[in-house]
Amino acid sequence: MVAEPITYIGVHLGPNVGANDTIVGVRVVPGGRSGKEVYGRTLNSGEPDTGEGIMLHSGDTLVFPPGDVKISLGDVDRYAEKGPDGYAPIANTVWTWLQMPPHSNETFFHYYLAASRRIDIAHSLCVSALHELGVRNEEPFIRTRARVFNALGIAESMCIAINRAFMMIRNSPAEFSVATTVPQEVDALYDAVRAIRNAFEHIDERAMGRAREEGQADALSIFNQTDLISSGALCCAGHSINLRTEVIPALLAARRFIYDVLAEAGNTKTLNDRLVLGPFTDVD
Numbered sequence: 001m002v003a004e005p006i007t008y009i010g011v012h013l014g015p016n017v018g019a020n021d022t023i024v025g026v027r028v029v030p031g032g033r034s035g036k037e038v039y040g041r042t043l044n045s046g047e048p049d050t051g052e053g054i055m056l057h058s059g060d061t062l063v064f065p066p067g068d069v070k071i072s073l074g075d076v077d078r079y080a081e082k083g084p085d086g087y088a089p090i091a092n093t094v095w096t097w098l099q100m101p102p103h104s105n106e107t108f109f110h111y112y113l114a115a116s117r118r119i120d121i122a123h124s125l126c127v128s129a130l131h132e133l134g135v136r137n138e139e140p141f142i143r144t145r146a147r148v149f150n151a152l153g154i155a156e157s158m159c160i161a162i163n164r165a166f167m168m169i170r171n172s173p174a175e176f177s178v179a180t181t182v183p184q185e186v187d188a189l190y191d192a193v194r195a196i197r198n199a200f201e202h203i204d205e206r207a208m209g210r211a212r213e214e215g216q217a218d219a220l221s222i223f224n225q226t227d228l229i230s231s232g233a234l235c236c237a238g239h240s241i242n243l244r245t246e247v248i249p250a251l252l253a254a255r256r257f258i259y260d261v262l263a264e265a266g267n268t269k270t271l272n273d274r275l276v277l278g279p280f281t282d283v284d
Helices: 073-077 091-099 106-134 141-176 184-201 203-207 216-223 226-231 243-265
Strands: 008-012 022-034 037-042 061-064 069-072 233-236 239-242 268-271 275-277
Touching: 022 069, 022 073, 022 091, 037 069, 069 073, 073 091, 073 243, 091 106, 091 243, 106 141, 106 243, 141 184, 141 226, 141 243, 184 203, 184 216, 184 233, 184 239, 184 243, 203 216, 216 233, 226 233, 239 243
Parallel strands: 037 061
Antiparallel strands: 008 022, 022 037, 061 275, 069 268, 233 239
């Protein structure tokens, strides 16, 4: 029973009606009529959306001819909600897009999904650390210290996630011959992220004043994070990364890179089967 014009159809993982397995909804518009067959199609690239829907009468069958249902990467990515800093999670977009036929090879799927998950969690951790550092109220000094240590721990985990994600992005051209350019923001921050990540990961050696590539003073500098409190920057052995002014822009650029790599591999997927829904009865 269709009481309203049909404006969207859902793409599902399986054939079971009512199953909670929708992966994307795509905008559809009228494509003509022949007797009781009503034809639909998706919007063409760049076509203005007038808001028109597909009207059905009792006994009508809704038909989408082969090739008339096209799903764009943008259709999938519009479900990703942007936060105040403009970042929107990308892993769900990557998973959804690469689940839809034609499928990419398994290595490509695993590689970019893993990189995307790390970018997403790095952003979440960065925002959480900044939130802890941004609290400005009258609180006991004991509470302030606890909050700062929490922010430092969150930022430490952020570095580990960013380091691997940026490494995967920088290796992308060699691993998959992609033409998408590695963002300058990622390249510019990579050495500092790697150095600070390594210091955190081997902090036991630095606690003893030992490090493979550093003197004692530099090795111990990982324990002095006063700049994190004052300006939101992690520092170690002459390296520095500012969470707000450098990390957030680099993560936004990393997200754009992943999106552009997917688009480079194919920005539109087409359903080449004839899709038939109905006939519909008791249509208001």
